[in-house]
Amino acid sequence: MDVNALKQKRAGLAKQARAIMDGAEALSRSMTSEEETEFDRMMDDVDKLDRTIAREEKLREQEKRVAGDNPPEDDPNGPGTGTEQERKARAWRVFLRDGRAGLTQEHARALNMGSDPEGGYLVAPTQWVTELLQAVDDEVPLRGIANVVQLTSGESLGVPTLDTDLGDAEWTSEVATGSQDDALRFGGRELSPNPLAKRVKISRTLLRRASRNPEQIVRDRMSYKFGVTQEKAFMVGDGNKKPLGLFTASAQGISTNRDIAIGSGGAIPLTPATGDQLIDAKYTLKGQYWSKARWLFHRDLIRTIRKIKTTDGFYVWQAGLASDRPDTILDVPFIVSEWVPNTITGNNYVGMIGDFSFYWIVDALSMEVQRLVELYAESNQVGFIGRLETDAMPVLEEPFVRLKVAA
DSSP states (O other), rough: HHHHHHHHHHHHHHHHHEEEEEEEEHTTTTHHHHHHHHHHHHHHHHHHHHHHHHHHHHHHHHHHHHHHSOOOOOOOOTTTTTTHHHHHHHHHHHHHHGGGGGOOHHHHHHHSSSSOSSOEEEEEOGGGOOOOOOOOOOOOOOOSSSSSOOOOOOEEEEEEEEEEEEOOOOOOOSOOOOOOOOEEEEEEEEEEOEEEEEEEEEEEEHHOOSSSSSOOOOHHHHHHHHHHHHHHHHHBBBEEEEOOTTBBBBTTTTGGGEEEESTTTTTTTTTTHHHHHHHHHHEEEHHHHHOOOEEEEHHHHHHHHTOOOOOOOOOOOOOSTTTSSOOOETTTEEEEOOOOOOOOOOOOOEEEOOOOEEEEEEEEEEEEEEEEESSTTTGGGEEEEEEEEEEEEESOSTTTEEEEEEE
16 A cells, blocks of 8 residues: 555645635635535545555554564475464465465465365465454544653642742832732642553453464553543543543633633534634633644534634635644644544533643553453453553643633
8 A cells, every 4th residue: 555645645635625615715605515515525535544544554563563473474494394373374375475376285285175176175274364353443642742640659649830920020229129929829739540440351262272362452452442431531531530621621620711612502603703713712822832732623523624714714724735744723733532522512612722731641550451360260261450540630721722612
């Protein structure tokens, strides 16, 4: 698969979608229903290409990692050496590469099964298929941009906060010291890691016979599922024995003082007024946070925002046509999470902009997996227990601006 060609195709589709919107604009009208359908189809194709490119790049990395674990196609010890499964695997690779003409007598013997008039059927060994068939995993991006702290001592992490600052300095004389200021007040945030756990049982027969290491599959799936549970809490957790989420209004995290209205009448219309509301949100955030700022939305909201203009006629969404230039909204990159709220009704949160390094994640225990051998011996199974301890919360509300649908 040519990844560069896929990226060029993606850029071309984005350009065609842009041309549809620009064509309607040139005629001083909104897109027709047919144009909107075509636009949505093209952008869906862009999203599919994004996922295909990401999977291909991930697969290539995985193939590099496992290449050293696979036997070479041309084993110097010859086709007749090794276990039965190893012989079948070597013979099958030769057959795929060179066809029947490339098979030696040993190769054919390893692949023959049953009986037909020609002396047997060629059957692919189960060992040859090592990829796990599954739906694509949802991204869990927040941990990658938050501030992650490993707790090495104590049961919790205290974060001091400056609740009330001093007034500005005063112009005075050389020998004077200015008036006394008693405004300075300190507070604090405390993060106490909470435990997560999951138990899984697997047949010992499967562990013994499977072509791909089932233990590694269990570890991989546990790692992902623990990540999903955390990501949900990072978004909407209530802070009770779990993280305090970004979209949970709280005086301990992000209060309603950081909310900005978007849309009107419980909806998000595709009008310049909505684009201006996104501008208001961006400029509610201080400029000092812009260098690290990101928008955070569900993909449903990105679909809507792609069609919105500001009153000066510019689309708020811009495609990043180069690999080092991501797509942006009002020149700010965005991240997409399946766990961001996406119900568009009055007074619901639907997104935010912020510097997510001020969302702190504290781990007291990195994910560990314990193997239970004897507990399930009577049922011929092996158990696995995954454990993790973590907590998270926004430690300062100023770096965040949250979008709430206007009622």
